[in-house]
Amino acid sequence: MTTTVTLTGAGGQIGYALLFRIAAGDMLGPDEKVRLRLLEIPAGIAAAEGAALELQDGAFGLLEHVEVTDDPAVGFDGADHALLVGARPRGPGMERGDLLAANGSIFGPQGAAIAAHAAPGVRVTVVGNPANTNALIAAAAADGVPAERFSALTRLDENRARGQLAAALNAPVADIAGVTIWGNHSATQFPDVARATVAGRPVWDALAEQTGDVRAWLDSTFIPRVAKRGAEIIQVRGSSSVASAANATIDHVRDGALGTGERRTSAAVISHGEYGVPEGLISSFPVRAVDGAWQIVEGLYPDDWARERIDRSVAELVEERDAVRALGLI
Ligand code: NAD
Ligand code: LMR
DSSP: OEEEEEEETTTSHHHHHHHHHHHTTTTTOTTOEEEEEEEOOGGGHHHHHHHHHHHHHTTOTTEEEEEEESOHHHHTTTOSEEEEOOSOOOOTTOOGGGGHHHHHHHHHHHHHHHHHHSOTTOEEEEOSSSHHHHHHHHHHHOTTSOGGGEEEOOHHHHHHHHHHHHHHHTOOGGGEEOOEEEBOSSTTOEEEOTTOEETTEEHHHHHHHHHSOHHHHIIIIIHHHHHTHHHHHHHHHSSOOOHHHHHHHHHHHHHHHHOOTTOOEEEEEEOSSGGGOOTTOEEEEEEEEETTEEEEOOOOOOOHHHHHHHHHHHHHHHHHHHHHHHTTOO
């Protein structure tokens, strides 16, 4: 089989970190051949063409074809997976929501082009920030494509949360499971460890031994560290995360395509009212992937303390939705 993958922003930083891993089979598995469509704006075409030359020089056995274009009709033609990365990154002192005015207008036309040209079963992953609301804009413009096929990346936040727990508990990161990111990919997100485990044991119990008051530690240390990690990276390296973002994108799309089994992960997907999140918002939830589709895992019953934090992030998503409505983007 051959899968067609469209990558927007292919000439940018994350694009460069993604392309070679996709070509190597890290995203869709070692047996799946890939056709790549690299969609850029004219200013990014030369960088994308350079990456295409290097893809050729990589002699990747799974890579059948690479096309570089600035025409969305060509870029999304036959796409089975569309990775919407192309968008401006934020700089120091900005919140991701500050990018709405600059980036929001990219996603409506791309949603429409996906509806017109992509494969009937297309799956769309939005990485460009603010990712949740950009996904909402793209889904709203993609007439005829079910909104359930759109997701936004919060896997980077989940991976960060697992990394922080591993460090705090002095445990291998591979032993940490069951962390959920709720809400927005922003500083209001709620990384939830209530059902997380370390080597099968509740993380909560292990944290209680280390910190005494788990909630106090979560509020003072863990939640801000995870939720503001993007800003920390920008401050330390001078520009926003790239390789970790590409890695999380690979994790997210691979799980979506190949399935998670019983394992839970996090993704921002359309709400049908689950956990009281207003219908139609693209919010991060606990999810599993079954037969190529994201499914929200229900019945986890957040307590009042968690509920308050989920509600805060969801309220920000409502504000972003209202803002893009006011801008005429949905
Ligand atoms: P970058 O500036 O290096 O690259 C962006 C690329 O997108 C550029 O080459 C640009 O020409 C291209 N582009 C702009 N508009 C386009 C359009 N309409 N169609 C196609 N291509 C277009 O930025 P980057 O570091 O690769 O980051 C890309 C985006 O990903 C940013 O918005 C960033 O904030 C976001 N991001 C999200 C996460 C996440 O977890 N969701 C993590 C890291 C970065
Ligand atoms: C991240 O989380 O690293 C990205 O969303 C980039 C950013 O602006 O923080």
